[in-house]
Amino acid sequence: MTTRSGGYGHLGRSHLDDVLMGNLYDHGVVMRLVRYALPYRFWAIIAFVGMMGHILTMVAQPIIIAWGINSFVLGVRGDSDAWGSLSLVGMIFLGNVFVNMVFNFLQYIALARLTVNVLHDLRTEMFAHLQSQATSFYDRNEVGRIMSRIQNDVHQLQEFTDVGITTVGDILMLVFIGATMIYLDPILGLVTLSLIPLLIITMITWQKKSRPTFLGVRMAISAVNGNLQENVSGVRVTQSTNRQEVNLDNFDTLNKNHLDMTIHASLLSALLMPVVETLTVLSMGLVVVVGGIRVFDGALEVGFLVAFLIYVQRFFEPIRMLTQQYTMFQRAMASGARIFELLDIKPEMNDKPDAIELPLIKGDVVFDNVSFGYTPQEEVLHNIDLHIQPGQNVALVGLTGAGKTSLVALMHRFYDVTGGSIRIDGHDLRDVTRESLSGQMSMVLQEPYLYSMSIKDNIKYRRVDASDEAVEAAATAVGAHGFIMDMDDGYDTMLQQRGSNLSMGQRQLISFARAVVADPRIIVLDEATASIDSRTEKIIQESLKAVLHGRTAVVIAHRLSTITSADVIVVLDQGRIIETGPHEELLARGGLYASLYAMNFGEPAPQFQNGSDDQNGTGGLRAPTI
Amino acid sequence: MPTIIRIIKLILKKHKRRLALGYISVIGAAVTALAVPYLIGESITNVLDSGERDVSGLWTLAIALLLAGTARGLFSFGQTFFAESTSQKVAYDIRNAFYNKLQHLSFAFHDKQNTGDLMSRATADVEGVRMFINMGAVRFGFVVAMVIGIAVAMLLTDLKMGLVSLAFVPFMAWRAITTSRILRKRWMVVQVATGEMVTTIQENLSGMRVVKAFAAEDYEKSKFGVRATAVREAIYDAQKMWAKNFTVMNFAFLAALGAILWVGGQSVIDGRVINEATGAVVYNGLTPGELTAFIFYMGLLTQPVRMMGFMVNSFSRAASSGQRLFEILDWESPVDEKPDAVVMDRVKGKVVFDNVSLSYDGDNDALSEINVEVETGQIVALVGQPGSGKTTFAHLIPRFYDATEGTITIDGIDVRDVTLESLRNNIGIVQQDVFIHTASIGENIAYGKGDASDEEIREVASIAQLHEFIAGLPDQYDTVVGERGGGLSGGQKQRLAIARTLLMNPPVLILDDSTSSVDAHTEHLVQEGLEEVMRGRTTFVVTNRLSAIRSADIILVFKDGNIDQRGTHEELLAKGGEYLNLYESQLKPMEEAAIQEVQQSSEKDGSD
């Protein structure tokens, strides 16, 4: 508990390890990206053609200029030839510029089309992939962290593809310019290019030195955002506990750390500027001296000297850009690696290859010696044997933390059992497709989660094609119709995030209606009415009887008035079933259930002792295991 | 435009010096940069000076070039560094301000705001503003300095040629401005679409259990598909616009280069005189050296021209991003402290609602004309149907919302006359919707009191009946619980929230349905523990369990935003009506029978 004041938002027992800084070029990442581009090769080809056209016209320009200069510097006054050639040169130059523009435009448009498509596909695939992950994946990974992959990392790639691919063009341009220079005058060309190794050495040293800093910036910003995200979600707790100042202090520490890192990083990237600049003029100086001498020697025409100087200028311009994009490359590679890492996580509970479609079920559920633990070290449920008959109404009762939610989660195959098996109508859950299983089951979760859509759309969540009548019937059955109609827009009332413009009880009712509309064979109610007063609940129960008729129902409730009429009551304690039977029988037995029941109206059983942590099972609450 | 001015004011407020250094570097960089084309022109002149083989002159020029270039490099360093660091410092300021603002905006604001949207403002929009400071505010100076410098140099060299070369600058400026307007709108579309997409993802991930429970994966995918496609098209539209603008600007620049070659070349030819006797060539008009210099001036203009494209972009983005940030920063919190708010000392706990009404939307009252008087130390139970206004009532006491009408006083002091912090220090509330942080259990309990000792933490955990569970965990109080309490059962979360509030030791305590997911046995133990600590405190308990209600001094029965009935358990039972209904539906039928049965069975047990 030593770190109490800091670090909110970035504590992880995470599955997703964050690779923060990649290499300049990661072959695996690039090749996989290329695979995404394949369907859009038409645009890729157009982009490439545009790029080549752009490069070639750019490389040709200094030659046209040289030609112009030579033809009139060497021409004679009044010579119509000189005039003629100059106009021609001018026209050709303008033509070149126009063609250049067309190609350039083609390049950008095709690139834009290509990259938005690739990124869209990537995003869509990530989203789809996330849908196939098991519940345990979400236990381990914070939403914020996953969000950052699908949001920031894809954005990072977006930036990279925007600028990165033009960098490929820049590099090609360097090659063409280099080749042209050597072709025009090998000696001068080699002299100019002789500075390249120097540049490369500088860059390599620089990147070694700067890598930790850029890594630090990435870590710092993700800490900042994680903290902010949690603060926004938990703002109601912050305000009720007056923690604003402490929070701001913590945030400021992270924010300041990020600032220091970025300033250091900007110092490092700015350092490259004078280096590149000096190399540029050094090389221009060399061209002036060596080229001048060669002109004096008659080995080079003045026009080409000018062309060389222009080449040098255009040569270092992309390099200047490259230095700026350097870190972006590294970030993009890291982002790519993170995205693919996510895509490569195998869903823990994929359907078996030979999984069958679960046929329309009667709703016969068997727990056969089931054991389960969220982690291998700690078992939460031990040797559960339970048989639920079709159409039966079963209640689960037990102390808090006994494992009731876990038990129904297994039934829905949120998790796989670690021992034993669960069978529905004789089919092991692991042998059927998840879709066909969930399609016949509905669950009202302990914490109602609603979406920011209209009330109607929320209720129709599972049956998008449900008619308005069906929606209303469901809402009426759960007793929500009244308050919905009281709202200004009725069923079209838009809910805010998590349904925060409804009271908790109202949210539970909507989430209840959502499960009813789904028309399931098996319905699970996990404290679905915990926040609802017993009178309202009683009214609901009457109408629900009709709705639940013929369906298998598992109901978890702490307020026992909710479940007295259940066919069977199953009492769980510390992950074991300790009592089963109908209400009267259990009452008569005088075990845990009877005690809980008595306590429901505030009268502790006379022999009452501490039950939940009584390891020996000797307390009055403990009943013999059946 | 006002947005941009505000951003600039933000820079000027704290970072004048850094900005000034940035501008000095900008001017230095521009001036030294101008020397390069001049020196190149001179070199060509030197080379062309026919007959003479002036190699040492070439060396001098080369060294001058090197010096000028190096100087320019150093200035560029300053420019980049100061621009970048200023922008980072402003981003740091904005982030802190944004964070703090969000912390202080009241519930009504957060009810309507999506986490995803706020996050995108804090990340993408802050970045948008930062880029503008970097690209727009500082480098804009560079662009202006360069354009002016080059213009002057060109015009001084040759007036006519200068005018020809600069003809495209107004065209560029015009394009930049018109495009900026359209681009700005397009980026807005991108931002809005992205925001919607992010919200969809966020909700999908947060509600993953619902998705799984209903096998709604395909539905979610199609929902996401629509959003993602909208984003794709919006980005493409913006990029297309940008590309059009960029290539046209580039074209104008290159065409100007062509014009220089053509017109300038003509000028050289027109002014060239060849001395027939010596063969020496004299240039009366433009010299070839100057022409070369012009070409390089033009080359020098590439950089600012290219940047203009980016700048137009960053300018538009900053305008929309800034607007989105300032919208939040300027938001007037519906609940705000008076300027003369006083500090509320530790209160005794007499709470009075005087004719209080509240409406969330301005039309319908969620509470109407509530009058309640609670004496120090009393326990008040709030009961009623879902949506009857219990939580709303509770939230008014610590001023999470302000009453639309009427006043609420504690010990006779209007809650609106005191500072929020001192008010909330006096009121501990366990909210119905429990939020647990991703942190260790110990950290979570100590959330409202960072300096709590381990003993204090253990003590409140014991009262909340959580200690034994925690003690059984391998890492005990250091066990990290996941987002929103992942890894805890519903009842464990609620009790954690109770412990967290108890640690603050408030004289007024509000428990909003805080044991709904706790079994009766544990609840009973919690109550026993609470009774101990609650002595002398005023307590409000929202509950649906009548077992918890019976011991209350006053029971308030809420119905449709009104208090339908009030009194003690016995009084209300005698009165009949709503409370009696409630009672009968839950307790009556089981009461006698149960007590009987339990007693019977316990006798049986005892005889074992």
Ligand SMILES: Nc1ncnc2c1ncn2[C@@H]1O[C@H](COP(=O)(O)OP(=O)(O)OP(=O)(O)O)[C@@H](O)[C@H]1O
């Ligand atoms: N996702 C999880 N990862 C690890 N442990 C968990 C997780 N969910 C629950 N647990 C632990 O498993 C045990 C059983 O939890 P479960 O939610 O099944 O209890 P419950 O009977 O539903 O309790 P309640 O009545 O309080 O809702 C608890 O000790 C809890 O801390």
Ligand SMILES: Nc1ncnc2c1ncn2[C@@H]1O[C@H](COP(=O)(O)OP(=O)(O)OP(=O)(O)O)[C@@H](O)[C@H]1O
């Ligand atoms: N943030 C909000 N914005 C708009 N309307 C709201 C908001 N919170 C609650 N309401 C509405 O105000 C009314 C009272 O809600 P409140 O939360 O006070 O009910 P409650 O008595 O606490 O109910 P429950 O027992 O379900 O918790 C309801 O009709 C609800 O829809």
Ligand SMILES: [Mg+2]
């Ligand atoms: Mg409520």
